[in-house]
Amino acid sequence: MADLKFELVTPERLVMSDDVYMVVVPGTEGQSGILAGHAPYMTxxxxxxxxxxxxxxxxxxxxxxxxxxxxxxxxxxTVLAESAGT
Structure with missing residues (x-):
């Protein structure tokens, strides 16, 4: 399977920009596992x-x-977070 293009950005900086396999996102409606080819989605x-x-x-x-x-x-x-720590 192709890689997922992933970017994590805060108002201060670009935290991560990389091709990855999957990202699990903590959405307000529950966690979502995102792989390459996922349908358009916003949370x-x-x-x-x-x-x-x-x-x-x-x-x-x-x-x-x-x-x-x-x-x-x-x-x-693309994840636009108020803050992100590593």
């Missing part, structure tokens, strides 16, 4: 952790986020 974020899987079967890199939203488009997944 607001709840405070929690993004789980970034760089390859299939790998352990996730967990990034705490607060507020913001996530959008899936034909260009990939």
């Amino acid at each position: 607001t974020l709840r405070d929690g952790e993004l789980a970034v899987y760089r390859t299939a079967g790998s352990q996730p890199e967990r990034i705490p986020v607060t507020g913001g939203f996530a959008e899936v488009s034909e260009n990939g997944l």
Whole structure:
């Protein structure tokens, strides 16, 4: 399967921009696993952790986020968070 283009951005900086396997997003309506080819989608974020899987079967890199939203488009997944720590 093709890689998912993923960007995590805060008002202060670009936190991550990479091709990854999957990202689990903490949406206000529940968690969503996003893979390459996902249908267009938008959700607001709840405070929690993004789980970034760089390859299939790998352990996730967990990034705490607060507020913001996530959008899936034909260009990939963009998460615009109020804050993100690594």
